[in-house]
Amino acid sequence: MIIIGQGTEQDPNALRLYTALNRYVPNERPDAERAPESLREARKIVRKFSPTAICRSLTSKYNCMGLVFATRRTIVPIDHISMFLEDDGYSQVTRDRVIEGDIVIYARGGLAQHVGLVHQLQDVSPQYDRSIVQIWVLSQWGDDGEYFHKIDEVPPLYGTPSQFWSERTPE
Amino acid sequence: MTLNEATRAIESKNFAALMGLANSPTMFGDMARHDQFVMWLMSALETPDAQQKILQRILFLVREQDDVRFRSSSDAAIAVYLWCLGETNLALARLAATYVIGTPRLWWARKVALQLLGGATGGKSIAKRATITSVVATDSPIKAELSTDASDTLAIPSPSRGPGDVLAPSAVTITVDRDRATSKVGRSSLTTKNKGTRTQQ
Secondary structure (H helix, E strand, O other): OEEOOOOOOOOOOOOOOEOOOOOEOOOEOOOOOOOHHHHHHHHHHHHHHOOOOEEEEOOOOOOHHHHHHOOOOOEOOHHHHHHHHHHOOOEEEOHHHOOOOOEEEEEEOOEEEEEEEEEEEEEOHHHHOOOOEEEEEEEEOOOOOEEEEEOOOOOHHHOEEEEEEEOOOOO | OOHHHHHHHHOOHHHHHHHOOOOOHHHHHHHHHOOHHHHHHHHHOOOHHHHHHHHHHHHHHHHOOOOOOOOOOOHHHHHHHHHHHHHHOHHHHHHHHHHHHOOOOOOHHHHHHHHHOOOOOOOOOOOOOOOEEEEEEOOOOOEEOOOOOOOOEEOOOOOOOOOOEEOOOOOOEEEEOOOOEEEEEOOEEOOOOOOOOOOOO
16 A cells, blocks of 8 residues: 555554644654564664664664654654754753753754754763763664764764754753 | 675665664665665666666565564665666666555665655655545556545555566556546566556546
8 A cells, every 4th residue: 555645644654743833743653663683783783883882772663853752653754853943942052051851963964864862961071181071862873773872973974963952941 | 796796785684784774765865875885786787687687686575575573674675776776777666666665564665666656755745635536457457446535545456466477667657736646557567568557637
């Protein structure tokens, strides 16, 4: 069966996913998970880009957007990230103001390619004689599983950490 | 490098894992474009002989049944073959796409197939209110017409999959405008010249 309008509100397999302002967010759900042996191979590939990455979950049921904005239930194209940023009360923050729970957007050529959750701010100053904070991110790497990883350790095609956003309400 | 070496690499678990890093169809295409084996395959596909071999390889992989609980382990390979074929021989790529499109447990391959057949995924489809007007088997005496209440669901009968029996390059045509869609399904042998399809509006 071919679904015309796959991922739209009419797609029976898509999740009924809306922003806080009730805008429908296109999404798709695969009909099958990748096999465990295939995902274990994926973990090896991930380690090539991030030797220190820690696997949280080996699954292909959701993508990076699905992890951050849809509680790991579906695959949301990265193109729709502005819908969440606009409708869900996000504000951009500078890197030095980031805290755990904020989100980081990776971009290449000015286009968003990947998104993750800021998981931990690790003080690594003693190693460098100056104040340095290592940011650890939790993100889903395409179909290849969910990982804790250093913010700069991602495949080149994901681009570089370009923007930080937060939905925090000031104290 | 030989065609066998390239296909072996593209069908490997390592390649599938690498392509699995892709976050979007665009990124999948970018990754494929920069892979050495894919680049080699692309240049090899300038010959009709290699094109036929890759077409046959796609049809073999589509029929292959590995663990049916999971996504096909050949998903990335089929997607890349389709994509390469689409760059070098669109008619053959569409022929293969008609097979891939109805095959379950494919993800990237299905997306590439849908693009080759003029569709789109990820909520980007131009079809908002598609309605089936007819499904016609062009090379078969069977003529089926159907309509559905599910306005955006287009059901296409599974093509016959006997030996050497595959859909013609333009066997499935999806024409979508704001109000309706028409699909035609035809059967012919692989060697049959493309007879084209008529699209009802």
